[in-house]
Amino acid sequence: MNRPPKYWHVAKRLLSKRDPVLKKIIKKFNKGYLKTRNDPFFSLCRTIIGQQISIKAADSIWLRFEKKCNKKITPITVLKLSTQSLRSVGLSRQKISYLKNISKNFKNKSFNIKDLKKMDDDLAIDYITKLKGLGVWSAQMFLMFNLNRPDIFPTKDIGLIRAISINYKKKYPPSKKFLNKISKLHYGFRTVFTWYMWRSIDPTDVEY
Numbered sequence: 001m002n003r004p005p006k007y008w009h010v011a012k013r014l015l016s017k018r019d020p021v022l023k024k025i026i027k028k029f030n031k032g033y034l035k036t037r038n039d040p041f042f043s044l045c046r047t048i049i050g051q052q053i054s055i056k057a058a059d060s061i062w063l064r065f066e067k068k069c070n071k072k073i074t075p076i077t078v079l080k081l082s083t084q085s086l087r088s089v090g091l092s093r094q095k096i097s098y099l100k101n102i103s104k105n106f107k108n109k110s111f112n113i114k115d116l117k118k119m120d121d122d123l124a125i126d127y128i129t130k131l132k133g134l135g136v137w138s139a140q141m142f143l144m145f146n147l148n149r150p151d152i153f154p155t156k157d158i159g160l161i162r163a164i165s166i167n168y169k170k171k172y173p174p175s176k177k178f179l180n181k182i183s184k185l186h187y188g189f190r191t192v193f194t195w196y197m198w199r200s201i202d203p204t205d206v207e208y
Helices: 008-018 020-028 040-050 055-068 075-080 083-087 093-107 113-118 121-128 136-145 158-167 176-185 190-201
Strands: none
Touching: 008 020, 008 190, 020 158, 020 190, 040 055, 040 093, 040 136, 055 083, 075 093, 083 093, 113 121, 121 136, 136 190, 158 176, 158 190
């Protein structure tokens, strides 16, 4: 999507009033916004590849993965690739099994995006995490980047926690008490807050 989510500008104004620290970050990166993908399978593959590694490492593996798929990231393409071929791009055996499993679920239509779109955040996370290889963090990334949900707060995300620690001058990792305070302060638009935290420590936009 080449334009910000509908809630983006309202959220920026509201959060800037609530939080002077965030206000400065929003001002600095004023033209940026969360970019949305309308391809659920693409988003989930990207999320699996990005699990528990740095953004830089994930980007590098992703480029090689895309090349293997001839830039056609579809369930059929992924299922046709051998384990050896996927290993050669830098994927672990575990991540390969996750990618294959998700490909099968999309191919046989047992993963229903239409149903998912109707669910609230908690139900959607529960539904997504039933797929082998997708935990809460992966589900949250999907809700943010594919379904565009406005109030996702992924506290297991290392980049977010590091950014909060740096921007609010707290020891790493910040205490649960402080994270709860931040969560309440930005409630309703925690996706927007999270995006700006990522942007404040990374020269490129985070995408899944």
